[in-house]
Amino acid sequence: MSAAILSRRGFISASLLAGGGLMFDLAVPMAQAADGTPVILTAFIRILPDNRVIIGAKNAEIGQGAKTMLPMMIAEELDVDWAQVTVEQTHADAAIFGGQSAGGSRTTPREWIPTRQAGAAARAMLVAAAAAQWGVGAATLTTGSGKVTDPKSGKSVAYAALAAAAAKLPAPDPATLTLKDPANFRIIGQSVVGVDTPAIVAGKPLFGIDFKLPGMLYAVLETCPAFGGTFKSADLDAVKALPGIAHVLPIKGDGTAESGYDGVAILSTSWWSANKARETLKVEWDTSAVAGFSTESYATQAVARGKAKADTDITRTGDVDAAFASAAKVVSADYSYPFLAHATLEPQNCTALFKDGAIEIWAPTQNPENGRGLVAKALNLSPEKIRINFSRIGGGFGRRLMNDYMVQVAKIAAQLPGVPVKLLYSREDDMRRDFYRPAGWHGFRAALDKGGKLTAFHDHFVTFGKDGRAVRGGDLPAHELPVGLIEHVLLEQSFLPTNMPTGWLRAPGSNALGFVTQAFMDEVAVAAGKDLPGLMLELLADPKELSRGTNQPPFVTARAKGVIEKVVAMANWSGRKALPKGRGLGFAFYYSHMGYFAEVLDVEVADGVPKVKTVWVAGDVGSQIINPINALHQVQGSVIEGLGQALAGQAITQVAGAVEQANFDTHPLQRIPDTPTIIVEFVKTDYPPTGLGEPALPPVIPALVNAIHAATGKRIRSLPVTAEMLTA
Template identity: 55%
Template sequence: MSDQLTLSRRSFIAASLAGGTALTLDASVVLAAATATAPADVLNVFVRINADNTVTIGAKNPEIGQGVKVMLPMLIAEEMDIAWEQVRIEQTDANEKIYGVQTAGGSTATPRNWLPMRQVGAAARAMLVSAAAKKWGVDPASLTTARGAVIQPSSGKSLTYASLARAAAAETPPDLAKVQLKDEKTFTIIGKSKPGVDVPKIVKGEPLYGIDTSLPGMVHAAIVKCPSHGGTVASFDDAAAKAIPGVLGVVAVNSGFVPQGKSDTVVVIADSWWKASKAREKLAVKWDDAAVTGFSTAKYEADAAKIVDNAPQASLFKVGDPDATLAKAAKVVKADYEYPFLAHASLEPQNCTAMFQNGKLEIWAPSQAPAGGREETAKLCGLNADDLTIHLTRIGGGFGRRLMNDYMVIAGQVAKAMPGKPVKVLYDRTDDFRHDFYRPAGWHRFTAGLDANGALIALKDHFVTFGADGKPIRAAQMAPSEFPAPIVPNVDLGASYMATNLATGWLRAPTSNAMSFVWQSFMDEVAEVAGLDLPEFMRRTLGAPREIPGERVKFHTGRARGVIDAVCKSAGWQGRKKGRGFGFYFSHLGYFAEIVDLSMKDGNIQIDKVWVAGDIGAHVINPINALNQAQGCVIDGIGQALVGQKIVQENGAITAENFGDFALMRIDAAPREIVVEFVKTDFPPTGLGEPALPPVIPALANAIYSLTGKRHRRLPLEMI
């Protein structure tokens, strides 16, 4: 990928040497400093070698359940040549000047860090070997390493990494781009299952998440936001709220969603969150919201129905002459599809703890994009970005929600208004549902043309969604390379945009979670008209193995064919069968094909089994986590598609208050079995947080059609 992490030699040795001999820990090193009883040497910003020959490795990216807190240290440990039982893992702080990109989004952690983190480990190993070679007066090339020791094969002598760490830290770090990496055939950690480092704490319910943050003297804050998104504070009367014992203050702030200089959130601070929450009921707030109360789900649907009948406002991709081709096509297939706004429904509500003192702001945040939060918070607090210290906490769900940092922005401003006191801002469940950054709704009008042999020769889509100034708003995009557009000779993809007051954002498998449903469900319709099942129609459409240029990445038809063939073989697919559906999708650099089997019980549809085949390259770094991610994606995708997963808006405001208004996946609705297979190919490894999710949605919809004869062209699906 073009945005692959690049670490400089300078950042690699941010733990610097004083006078070239004594190791000095500077303030930029987040790994805990050595104590008198447990001395340790920081070899670089990611590695600390402890006196007992264990190695503490810093996990730099936010952990939201995707397993990156184990995966990244695995890469370093592999190249350091230490045993996994020697590894201790610590979460680093957020500081991209030291650690490079620190985000959890887009399944980018693996492709960005596959080489850089291995280079970090290999460089540390090289420094240790060099130190041992000098101690013995031998050529470094004559030495080997194993299980945290440097070995001289000719004499059988060995030195532990702990005994060499101080001397190794004095070595000049090698050029990371030229450091020698291990032969992949000799891997002992990569490709072996390693459990999540936080699992014991999660099982025991020990403090771990942002919501668990507790600091001496901490006070608590509850929020009141304008019900209609985009409304601002006109005035407020806080006398009744402040009269409640334990209430410490009331402050109006900007969540980052409205122009600077405006306020859209009133915050009550008290000595307990319960008091703050009860006191906010006493606030009398007048909102300036006349411009944002006219938006509603009903209006969107009515407007979309009119817009889709007209020509698209913008062209996304056009090749050939689809209209002329359709006029001469042997068969023409038409269908309209749609999907609603969705919320993230995070199990851990949004929260952030902040403390302002001496002109500096310290933050404890469950953020997927802390660098963005740093910039936004600094701007609205009138600080320099370097004045912020951000401690990363584990994130309790809501894939994509924590890419938006409104909770950090609010906490920073509140803390600045209460200097010297740590302040925890906590949304309640209703706050979370009504002030989310929603997956945008969309409407599609498809037309496809087939020749006499059933080949797809023309394709059109008028996509109606939300935008301004002729461009889509955040997360409302459709890629011009949406499959199968790049390999059809005559294509016209167009889009039209409506206004909305809602804040929008990325939901797990952003855009793909919606596009997979409409495109693969429609392709199933087209395949049926062609007299084929969807896998065979896909094979014929894909054609010979080759790379197809895309907007940002290339699409490999051979890799797509590989997972289609694999899942069909695994599931014993033999053409269309009642209660069975298929779906394929390429997203976040991963190729996935899935088959869903359904049955009817007591008049209700139940999901019996799901087969998954995925191609994420040559290496599955942590197999047990890869299995968990694929299975979790399947369950999450089914949840996105189910009845109840729909956000409704009235008078500019969201109506949902709690999970009773937005049904989540329940255990009795989950598949009885999910079978996962990885097809290894000779390509660099890619991520797994998202690409297994999109195909299950159309596979489920297509399975419902095959079971009931009813074609579902809108989400959520009816499972009855």
């Protein structure tokens, strides 16, 4: 959250456009990189001769609103009207634009100061040009609606008319830049419709799946159903003989999911004919090393490992054994959750053209520079020989942080120089070639003293890993609450082997940990004769700032208390006992991705079917909501997605090393009729604003199962929720 560290050299330059306009190239170094090196944010602003403004949007757009939000911040500090602004997507190039990834709700905290400084720097140069023209001090001038005004004389001049003079000025000293007082914001804090929304509503081609090039071939890729199986043999000639088939190409993988497994690519002038040809393709795979993995086996192993000594300690504070030995009451329970797919509506796709020893890629990617590195390695190219163009993403949720599809299409295109190739997954491909949220099993214990105070906490977490390290998405943070709130805590972990590729799903880690920790804490609260909001407020009573590690702000107990108190008031928590039989309120709090969220659900259960009637959400993401309508949508979307994970029947299961589910009939999504009323309020606090893509999701699932318990008396300790759990 520290202020940007700026350098006069290379900070800003201005140049004239053909026809008399003005272009600003803005490089804003900031101290945000994990290794301490500066990360450069480069944006561009073009002021056209008619005083219209074009602002480059540098980050991937996955529905989180960055393509609208970042230009809003530049436009605010540039002091132009939003109606003057046109937004254009940049291409992907970290050397020019700095960090362009979309994930972890990091865009807002990373860009809040530097992006505004970019707009302020351009404004300062324009004001300086006007001041020189009129022979007055720059500090006496004002700006607004793309004009500079001298209040004393009443003169004003459009930014475009200052183009020639501003282009000749030296870069401003960053120390002289004054950002707007939030009280004077005219764009930030106003609801702005997404810049792509009109085109989306009109069905215009924006997404990777829409992209076409002249002479393009469509590719499908057949891989082994069991992850990590290798190619043995296939009758490729039978497929080549089919009508419309242009090429059938073996693709050699490197044994990793990120770079792609072995496969066979079928190319045609239409995707339908290429996909249809797969029915003729007969491939023999070697699955000897990966066929032994199954959901049933994992569950059996997890029970055994949970009873045995853990592989490693994550956190050990105080004397846990002594605290449990002296406890007046011990509460214990086992919780679990399944593998989950990302299930993006737009299946994975990517287009590439290899020509003259270089490759151009059109990719719906959340993490372009990772893809550049993978392609460079796969094709033995220098990164400068790879151009990556963004397309809008039809659902990411973390799936498109992984760039296997980019590597796959690059390997295909490299065998067909000069021919554009579009790789498009079928829905079955997409479901069965994911990087899944890993399953997990938790054995919890909590110790209470005679007064019902929580004195000790223990979690033995069994998940997947190798050589003492968890798979991607399978970590248990060392600071997971109640660490830091009570003296005696033991968090430990054990690992199972798997061939499943794993990855980050929206609110990585937290989407599962929120469920198990807050659902178990509800059990602890009941055993202590309390309710969960009361227990959490008791734990958070002392004002503290708990360290969350390098480059992360501390956890502030007062902010957590603020959202808890807010949501229980919103939901009339104190009146919950007046609800009719079969209906209950459930509460949960969770902190993730720098956001503090507390949620209450009103759930009615009839004939074993839970119906969520209302969800109340209180969130603290700092001092400023940049685009309120988008903030509301992010929270609503998080709630709906979390409910879908719990109630729609979502789970990924595995037999003989392969995933069983293939489409939305067996991994369903939440539907519109099942969507409750969602009431959202933000608690403003004096902290820099943070992101909203993730933190509203984790509390909804534990609040749901806690509400089910309130309505029925039944505890839900595994997901997804089924009718059998509620009728048994």
